[in-house]
Amino acid sequence: MTMEAATQNELLPEVQDFLNKEIHGAVIGGVEVMAADGGTFDTHDPGSGEKLATVANLTAEDVECAVASAQKAFNESDWAKMPVNERCVYLHRLADEVEKRKAIIAQIETLDCGKIYEQAVADVENFIETHRYFAGLAQNLDMRTVIAVKGHEAAVVRHPWGACGFITPWNFPFLLCGWGIAPATVSGNTCVVKPAEDTPLSTLYVAHLAKEVGYPGGVINVIPGIGEQTGVALSANPNLKRMSFTGSPEVGRMVASNCGGNLIPVKLELGGKGAAVIFSDVDIDDAAEKLVGAITFHAGQVCCDATRWLIQRDIYDDFIGATVDRLQAIKIGHQMDNGTQMGPVVSEVQRNRVLGYLQKGVAAGAETLLEGGTAEVSGRNGHYVKPALLAGSLDNVAAREEIFGPVAYCAPFDDEAEGVRLANDTDYGLANSVWSSDLARCRRVAEAFDSGNGWINSHNVVVHGVPYAGVKKSGMGGGVVSLETLLDYYRNISVIRPL
Numbered sequence: 061m062t063m064e065a066a067t068q069n070e071l072l073p074e075v076q077d078f079l080n081k082e083i084h085g086a087v088i089g090g091v092e093v094m095a096a097d098g099g100t101f102d103t104h105d106p107g108s109g110e111k112l113a114t115v116a117n118l119t120a121e122d123v124e125c126a127v128a129s130a131q132k133a134f135n136e137s138d139w140a141k142m143p144v145n146e147r148c149v150y151l152h153r154l155a156d157e158v159e160k161r162k163a164i165i166a167q168i169e170t171l172d173c174g175k176i177y178e179q180a181v182a183d184v185e186n187f188i189e190t191h192r193y194f195a196g197l198a199q200n201l202d203m204r205t206v207i208a209v210k211g212h213e214a215a216v217v218r219h220p221w222g223a224c225g226f227i228t229p230w231n232f233p234f235l236l237c238g239w240g241i242a243p244a245t246v247s248g249n250t251c252v253v254k255p256a257e258d259t260p261l262s263t264l265y266v267a268h269l270a271k272e273v274g275y276p277g278g279v280i281n282v283i284p285g286i287g288e289q290t291g292v293a294l295s296a297n298p299n300l301k302r303m304s305f306t307g308s309p310e311v312g313r314m315v316a317s318n319c320g321g322n323l324i325p326v327k328l329e330l331g332g333k334g335a336a337v338i339f340s341d342v343d344i345d346d347a348a349e350k351l352v353g354a355i356t357f358h359a360g361q362v363c364c365d366a367t368r369w370l371i372q373r374d375i376y377d378d379f380i381g382a383t384v385d386r387l388q389a390i391k392i393g394h395q396m397d398n399g400t401q402m403g404p405v406v407s408e409v410q411r412n413r414v415l416g417y418l419q420k421g422v423a424a425g426a427e428t429l430l431e432g433g434t435a436e437v438s439g440r441n442g443h444y445v446k447p448a449l450l451a452g453s454l455d456n457v458a459a460r461e462e463i464f465g466p467v468a469y470c471a472p473f474d475d476e477a478e479g480v481r482l483a484n485d486t487d488y489g490l491a492n493s494v495w496s497s498d499l500a501r502c503r504r505v506a507e508a509f510d511s512g513n514g515w516i517n518s519h520n521v522v523v524h525g526v527p528y529a530g531v532k533k534s535g536m537g538g539g540v541v542s543l544e545t546l547l548d549y550y551r552n553i554s555v556i557r558p559l
């Protein structure tokens with residue numbers, strides 16, 4: 061069977077072999093290693109609840125070895141010193157190899173994090189494009205910029221930093237691994253990546269692949285483990301030169317505090333509570349279709365999702381009607397099954413979090429427009445939930461806190477100023493969208509959002525080349541797949557000679 065011929069629900073033999081491994085170790089210095097204390101944890105298929113693999117749970121001592129290995133590769137291998145176009149060859153080779161194994165990686169990703177197969181394929185494609193994008197961008201970057209200053213010869217010269225740490229969440233493990241390692245490595249840095257304990261497998265797979273395509277050992281180290289142990293140790297390591305964290309604001313605060321203690325620059329990509337501001341001149345069916353697609357995409361476990369739907373009062377009932385019908389028709393099923401439109405959430409903990417917010421929201425006075433709850437999928441003991449719609453006061457806990465499930469909170473507004481004010485009345489600031497047939501109004505509203513991203517007549521639009529970052533409780537720094545991110549991975553030295 062060729063990989064192309066494989067359908068999404070036949071497990072590829074390469075995937076079976078990978079999963080059959082007794083214990084998945086870390087990859088440090090290009091070598092697979094187990095935890096110093098022999099500790100492990102299991103990862104499960106969220107759609108069936110069955111165990112997928114056993115993985116090494118790295119200790120603080122192991123984390124130190126990983127950072128030392130990244131430092132050694134930075135200082136002693138050719139990686140940091142080679143011309144950028146030579147490093148780009150490695151990135152292209154990795155992208156080519158990932159492309160050849162797209163179906164294998166997509167199956168591993170789909171099984172480990174519960175996203176439907178087509179979405180896992182899209183994440184793998186994103187990883188490939190990210191590597192090619194940064195390879196192209198880095199080759200055209202001036203490494204030495206001469207500055208014309210009266211009475212001086214002056215230039216700013218760029219250098220890579222050294223060992224960079226990455227801590228990633230479970231919702232987009234492979235895609236976010238690419239967003240981290242591509243800009244870091246192309247600029248000559250080395251990496252230590254800690255994937256989330258719910259979804260370590262695709263990141264481990266890429267560490268082996270990097271070795272296969274010839275990356276020097278120690279350039280890409282992957283250290284699986286539990287957040288409170290492995291993540292804490294990585295964020296507190298004083299030998300890192302930069303840290304990038306993607307995850308919840310609660311953990312982000314702890315990571316930032318650890319990095320602050322060592323004066324290590326940290327980039328935080330955190331949660332969101334995005335709004336969609338829907339005006340009455342919108343095409344109701346089109347907007348309903350797209351927002352239902354957005355809130356059910358990866359079962360709503362998307363940081364930039366539209367989870368507050370602000371609807372102009374005169375179309376409120378029609379819009380709710382159009383979305384309720386569509387949400388009820390969403391086919392919930394195992395992520396590998398044909399026709400599934402929405403898979404499970406990642407774990408029982410996450411399902412309880414979603415169900416808990418529905419209960420807390422209603423207890424605090426929210427009206428239920430569409431009842432969610434546990435969804436049953438025949439023959440599958442997975443973590444399934446139904447989409448839900450709540451409505452009422454925007455001070456409700458379900459309107460203010462990130463639920464991270466297929467739940468939207470609805471409220472009416474009267475005019476443009478009120479729509480913008482309600483959208484901005486949140487602790488978060490990642491992404492909002494505006495929906496109207498009046499494009500001048502769309503631009504005006506999008507530019508008035510107090511968030512890193514403002515989208516027009518669409519939601520979840522993340523485009524290579526355009527910065528994507530959050531403000532307020534959604535994070536700081538960053539830019540993701542854009543020039544801003546690449547520049548972050550160089551330190552500057554200003555060289556001046558008085559004439």
Ligand code: NAD
Pocket residue numbers: 227228229230231232254255256257285286287288290291292295306307308309311312314315329330331332362363364462464490530534535
């Ligand atoms: P999380 O914060 O629980 O975990 C993220 C990572 O941190 C995991 O690898 C985890 O093991 C590690 N971790 C846990 N405790 C730690 C500690 N004390 N010290 C160091 N590391 C620790 O987040 P999650 O539940 O995996 O992911 C969901 C969150 O991520 C949501 O809030 C979502 O909005 C956010 N997210 C943001 C973006 C973005 O680009 N802004 C993208 C994806 C996800």
